Amino acid sequence: MPTNSARRCAALLLTLILVVAACGDSDGVDTAETPDPAETTEAPETTEPDEPADAPDEPAAEPADSGSTGKPEVQIPEGDPPTELGIDDLIEGEGDGAQPGDLLVMHYVGVLHENGEQFDASWDRGQTFDFVLGQGRVIQGWDEGIVGMKVGGRRLLNIPPEQAYGSGGQGGIPPNSALVFVVDLVDIVRTPTVENAPEPVTELEVTVLEDGDGTEIATGSTVTMHYQILLQTTGEVIDSSYSRGQPLTFAVGTDPTIPAWDEALVGRRGGDVVRIVIPPGLGIDDPSGTIPADATIVTQVEILRVGG
Secondary structure, X not given: OXXXXXXHHHHHHHHHHHHHHHOOXXXXXXXXXXXXXXXXXXXXXXXXXXXXXXXOOOOOOOOOOOOOOOOOOOOOOOOOOOOOOEEXXXXXXXXXXXXXXXXXXXXXXXXXXXXXXXXXXXXXHOOXXXXXOXXXXXXXXXXXXXXXXXXXXXXXXEEOHHHOOHHHOEOOEOOOOOEEEEEEEEEEEOOOOOOOOOOOOXXXXXXXXXXXXXXXXXXXXXXXXXXXXXXXXOOEEEEEHHHHOOOEEXXXXXXXXXXXXXXXXXXXXXXXXXXXXXXXXXXXXXXXXXXXOOOOEEEEEEEEEEOO
8 A cells, every 4th residue: 555645545444444344256267356467567556456567565574585586587388378277386485385365475477478478577576466365366377376385485377368368368468368477475474363352441552472673663654564453342353454465554653544553653663563452542533433432442463564
């Protein structure tokens, strides 16, 4: 989320909360929220993009080395264009494999199978791409082909048109194009369990659960973080950046989204995980009344990056 859009950020957060409180997506490819590697001329604005080209504003961290040595050269598999998804692990990686529902932090290069022409690469923007696996937010070849990847892994995906953009094409990708991606799984960000407060509070309570070693936050610092928010009375999760696959970026001391964050985050560092129990008046201003004015809310934030 762009740092110069604090009001829009606040409106988005409130809208998401109201939606949660009120309730409980062409050629065989869902293009409403699929990565569009063709558009690479502008820096991305969100982390839950329709397309890899609109990669997230800020990655979920600058996590462990992907196990690669930088942007790869993509070798087109020999033979005719694929009629079914081809998967080839170039680097195995370590740990548990990615599963549907996981928030993944990726680097990628995409080329046309026909001639090897590159149409997009996250490496060229210097930004990773975050998305939640298995929710139709990327092309089918990604949602199926990335399952089981491990952190540090590098995989070649040879994707038939039906699992890419089909007869419609996309941007600079011609209709009925088979695509070849080399994807690197940089990190898997799994949603944490947040401990609720046993009772309402009248004063702000801040607990550092994990100490980071990044840049210290001051008033005016630009912070990128993941968060979850609980309503204390019920323990219900009323908003979560993890579930959207979209970290929040804002300037401390200038964003009215949750006033308590401005106070609680000053002095914290990049990499910190902080639990913040927020009394009425410092939480979310909800004119609809869906969140009671006297509500205590519990937030847990994971500070991914400070600055820039």
